[in-house]
Amino acid sequence: MKLKMLAIAGGLLAATALSTAGAKADVKIGLLGGVSGPIAAMAPAMIDAAQLAISQVNDQGGILDGETLVGVVGDSACNPQGGTDAATKAVNIEGVTAIVGPHCSGAVLAAAGSVTVPAGVTMVTPSGTSPEITGLDDNGMVFRTVPSDDYQGRALARTLREQGYEKVAVAYINNDYGTGLANAFKGEFEAQGGQIAGFAAHEDGKASYRSNLADLSSGGADTLVIFDYGDGTGLTILRQALENGFFERFVGGDGMKSDAVINELGTENLADYFASSPVGEASNALDTFNAAFTAVGGDPDAIFVTTSYDAAFMLALAIEKAGGDKAKVAESLREISNGEGEAILPGEWAKAKKLIDEGKAIDYKGAAGDHNFDVNGDVPGTFALFEVGAEGYEVVTNMK
């Protein structure tokens, strides 16, 4: 048995050695995602979106001197153990030039701390929303195409205050997403003179949240703000709050802007329901992406697909700009999307490559926003408040 084990391990190692020998001319980027683990349902669509960017690059003449861009998929399993393992393999075995991912904030923090920052590899996460990533000591190598929960929470708080909301209760799912949003929202809402009459975390997957809701409504708020997922626990909470008449109005974060809410509860019951969500600023960028992603069989409404696509496409642009030099990718990433130069829309690789080769400045306008990174590698994001109309979600107002 011992020998067998060694033989198996040896065989796997041999497979590794063989695999690393070939494909010298390719430029690789790592696509690390939570393929297994708690976000397994979301990860494949996100990886497909990133692969779309890569195939567009290759269809339009490839990267650098006509080389092929290859996406190496790694399973970060949505935890630090998996994240660091996948990142180490991507950096050392596959020799990637840059990394899209990992998907979950804990994996991002660990992979940055132990692998990518020491190794000097630029990382762009499409879905790590934890505010902790902002303050990471990362030599400017960690970016994200999704806004920190801080931004959205604050923007939503300001918008609600502008619209005259005085007293609200907040229910949030107890993970980094819900906690980050809720705390940012609470701080800003109170700073703007509003009152938080109830503030409680809940665990997901329970059958009933009526006692939580009763507690929250006992503070006298008429509006419930929910930071949760609209196809999961958030739906349960919203349904039970509606059934029992705990609150009059409901406001959700981006996770709640799910079609599942409309399908399950019906438009007629959602007259007093609003949801905030990031929107692409130049909307023809989003349309371009939607058309392209639909054409390859993807669902453009799936969560985080736009940010995943943008992360991959921008890294490709940055690698082109940096001439394939790993150390310059981070710097180039800022240059290709700093608001100056000719606008590049999703999929316009050939045009962008030509401009870069001519030494002209370009400015990528992404499907999920303009992505002008700040000093921490964060994007401010643009958000809008949506209501439920006959055609699904419709914009009420842009949030600042």
Next chain:
Amino acid sequence: MELYGLLNYALFMGVFIGIYALLALGLNIQWGFAGLFNAGIAGFFAVGAYTSAILTSAAAEGRIGGFELPVIVGWFGAMGAAALIAWPIGKICLRFRSDYLAIATIGIAEIIRLVIKSEAELTNSARGITGLPRPFGDLDYMASQAAYLGIVLVVLAIAYVLVERQFNAPWGRMMRAIRDNEDAARAMGKNIEYRRLEAFIFGAALMGLGGALFAHFNRSITPEAIDPMVATFLVWIMLILGGSGNNRGAILGAAVVWIIWSVSEIATDQLPHEYAVKAKYIRLFLIGLLLQLVLRFRPEGILPEPLRGDLRHTKEGNRS
């Protein structure tokens, strides 16, 4: 370049194997020698990781901390805290036997996880603690990894020697006697409850140390790390496969399982592109299959528990 990458990957695997070996050693004290079915490894792992993180990290708004003690203090603190948590848990739960104890410890680990996820003042709740110091973290990538691997190996060696000595001492014999025949041991005048508690606490302290090493290696600790799949059941598979009751087996099991876990992904990457995502699930299946095969064909593990002392001669005599 290729070699440099492979070496870096090997160093990284070495660190992880060392950390998991510590967890497996801790479990070996509990299960291998005292017969305590602890399914809450993740809980003690988390207590250790967070204790060390709080003791050594810089001050942050909204949570206790800012002690900025040396890392070594954090590690001893981690062992102490895990042991301290284990004491009342053991006091209450160790009255249960085998499967009941497993259920109780799963529950305890889940409680610890939820407390860590919820107590913003203590652990910064779901956001986790970042910016932990890493010994030799300022060196360049490979040197830093190599130095950390050195530390992990030294810690593991010390733990191994101490545990091994303990097992060969009268204490070890007594623990095995309690495990194999509790009534007989009780008739000999052994204080069963107290001894079981001892083993539980020692094991928990090692698990806490493993957690601390893990947190500092990643420079961060988040509740996502307390996933029972990677922090409890993977350790169980390592110990069962390596050979429970054998310290070298525990370490070997950690190495074999982690190598298969990690390297199998590279193998599945060789599949065509359209299967790249699907192939990832094969790894989970592979680990499960491995455990099934080991339990079916070699339940004692790769390195079975050694027979000690006079018993060895009689057993070998019987066999021939």
